[in-house]
Amino acid sequence: MASNLSYLIVDDDADVLKAAVMALAGPALVVEALAAPEGLEARAPACDAVLLDMNFAAGARDGAEGFDGLARLRAADPALSVVLMTTYGGVKLAVEALKQGAVDFVLKPWRNEALAETMRAAAALTAERRAGSQLNLDAIERRAIERALALYEGNVSRAAAVLGLTRPALYRRMERHGL
Amino acid sequence: MASNLSYLIVDDDADVLKAAVMALAGPALVVEALAAPEGLEARAPACDAVLLDMNFAAGARDGAEGFDGLARLRAADPALSVVLMTTYGGVKLAVEALKQGAVDFVLKPWRNEALAETMRAAAALTAERRAGSQLNLDAIERRAIERALALYEGNVSRAAAVLGLTRPALYRRMERHGL
DNA sequence: GCCCGGGTGTCCGAATTCGGACAGCGCCGC
DNA sequence: GCGGCGCTGTCCGAATTCGGACACCCGGGC
Numbered sequence: 251m252a253s254n255l256s257y258l259i260v261d262d263d264a265d266v267l268k269a270a271v272m273a274l275a276g277p278a279l280v281v282e283a284l285a286a287p288e289g290l291e292a293r294a295p296a297c298d299a300v301l302l303d304m305n306f307a308a309g310a311r312d313g314a315e316g317f318d319g320l321a322r323l324r325a326a327d328p329a330l331s332v333v334l335m336t337t338y339g340g341v342k343l344a345v346e347a348l349k350q351g352a353v354d355f356v357l358k359p360w361r362n363e364a365l366a367e368t369m370r371a372a373a374a375l376t377a378e379r380r381a382g383s384q385l386n387l388d389a390i391e392r393r394a395i396e397r398a399l400a401l402y403e404g405n406v407s408r409a410a411a412v413l414g415l416t417r418p419a420l421y422r423r424m425e426r427h428g429l
Numbered sequence: 430m431a432s433n434l435s436y437l438i439v440d441d442d443a444d445v446l447k448a449a450v451m452a453l454a455g456p457a458l459v460v461e462a463l464a465a466p467e468g469l470e471a472r473a474p475a476c477d478a479v480l481l482d483m484n485f486a487a488g489a490r491d492g493a494e495g496f497d498g499l500a501r502l503r504a505a506d507p508a509l510s511v512v513l514m515t516t517y518g519g520v521k522l523a524v525e526a527l528k529q530g531a532v533d534f535v536l537k538p539w540r541n542e543a544l545a546e547t548m549r550a551a552a553a554l555t556a557e558r559r560a561g562s563q564l565n566l567d568a569i570e571r572r573a574i575e576r577a578l579a580l581y582e583g584n585v586s587r588a589a590a591v592l593g594l595t596r597p598a599l600y601r602r603m604e605r606h607g608l
Numbered sequence: 609g610c611c612c613g614g615g616t617g618t619c620c621g622a623a624t625t626c627g628g629a630c631a632g633c634g635c636c637g638c
Numbered sequence: 639g640c641g642g643c644g645c646t647g648t649c650c651g652a653a654t655t656c657g658g659a660c661a662c663c664c665g666g667g668c
Contacts, residue, residue, distance in 0.1 A: 385592055418619090418658090584645080585646075596627085596646090
C-alpha cells in the first residue's frame with residue numbers, strides 16, 4: 251500500500267499553484283494549495299513537505315515574507331522540511347534560505363521532474379527527522395513518566411517504583427520535564 | 430474478545446494434574462501440564478501463572494525441588510507469578526515459599542473455586558508486573574538505544590545525535606546496558 | 609483520641625555523569 | 639600518495655545526580 255504523502259504549496263500566483271499541483275500530484279499524494287502565507291503554520295503537523303514562495307506583496311522582491319513563513323513553519327514543527335522558491339533570486343538569497351533552515355531552494359520556472367524529486371527528498375527528510383524525534387531519550391523519558399503518573403493517579407512513590415527510580419530521582423526528572 | 434490466559438501446572442501426580450486442569454480450564458484459558466520440573470523455565474515467557482508442586486521425588490517432603498523450580502522460573506521471567514502447592518506443609522513452609530518469591534501457597538487438596546481465584550489473582554499480578562516492566566526507564570532506554578544503533582547501522586555518532594545524547598554519554602549508556 | 613502506615617517534599621555528602629578535547633584510523637577524492 | 643573528513647575510543651576537571659534520611663501530613667483502624 252503506497253504511503254500517503256501530503257505537500258503544501260504556498261504562492262500568490264494562481265497559475266503557479268495550478269502548475270505545481272499538476273507537477274506534483276500523483277497516486278497517494280495530496281497537494282494542498284494556499285494563496286497567501288497567513289496561517290500556514292496551522293498546516294504544518296499534517297504535511298510532509300512545503301513549497302513556499304518568497305514574495306507575495308506586489309513589487310516585493312527581497313523574500314522577507316518567505317523567510318517569515320519559513321520561521322513560523324519551523325517553530326510549529328521543526329521536523330518539517332520547507333523548500334523555498336522565487337523568480338528573482340541569486341546565490342546570495344539561496345544561501346540565506348538554507349542558512350535560515352530551508353532544505354532546498356527552487357527557481358521559477360522549474361522542470362517538473364526536478365521539482366518532484368526535490369519535494370520527495372524533502373518529504374523523506376521530514377520523515378527521518380520525525381522518526382528521530384521519536385527516539386529522543388528525553389522525550390521518551392517524559393512520556394514514560396507521564397504514563398506512570400497517570401497509571402498511579404499521581405502517586406509518586408508507586409510511579410517511581412514502576413519506573414525503576416528512587417522518589418528523589420523521580421522528583422528531579424519531573425521537575426526537569428516540567429511535570 | 431476474552432483475553433487468552435495461559436497457566437502451567439507442574440506435578441508428578443497425574444490425577445492431580447488432571448484435577449487441576451479440570452478445575453482451571455475455561456473459555457480463553459489454556460492450561461499446560463508438566464509431570465516433572467525439568468525444563469519448566471522454558472515455558473516461563475509464554476504463561477501467565479504457574480502452579481508448582483513442591484515435591485517430586487518419592488518420599489521427598491522438604492520442598493527443595495519446588496524452591497529450585499521457583500528460582501529457575503523467577504530467573505527466567507521475574508515478572509511471572511508462581512503459586513506453590515504441597516500436601517505436607519505448614520506455616521513455616523508457606524512463609525518460606527513467599528519469602529523466596531512465590532505469590533501464594535496452596536495446600537492439597539484444594540477447593541476448585543479458591544484455586545481458580547488464586548490463579549486469576551496470580552495472572553493479574555503477572556500482567557501488572559509485565560506492564561510495569563514496560564515502564565521501567567532502564568528497559569525503555571535500552572530499547573531506544575538498540576533501535577537507534579540499528580537505524581544507523583552501528584554509527585555511534587549519529588545514534589547519539591538522534592537520541593539527544595553526546596557520544597561519550599551514549600558510550601556510557603551502551604556499556605551500562607551491555608550493548 | 610491515638611497510633612500506624614503510607615504518602616509528601618527536601619537535604620547534603622558521596623558518587624556518578626558530563627562533554628569538550630585529544631589522538632588515531634579509514635575511506636574517498638584529488 | 640596525500641589531505642581532509644567523519645568516524646572511533648578514551649580522558650579528566652567540572653558539574654550534576656544520587657538516595658538514605660529527615661520532618662511532616664493525612665486517613666483509617668482500633
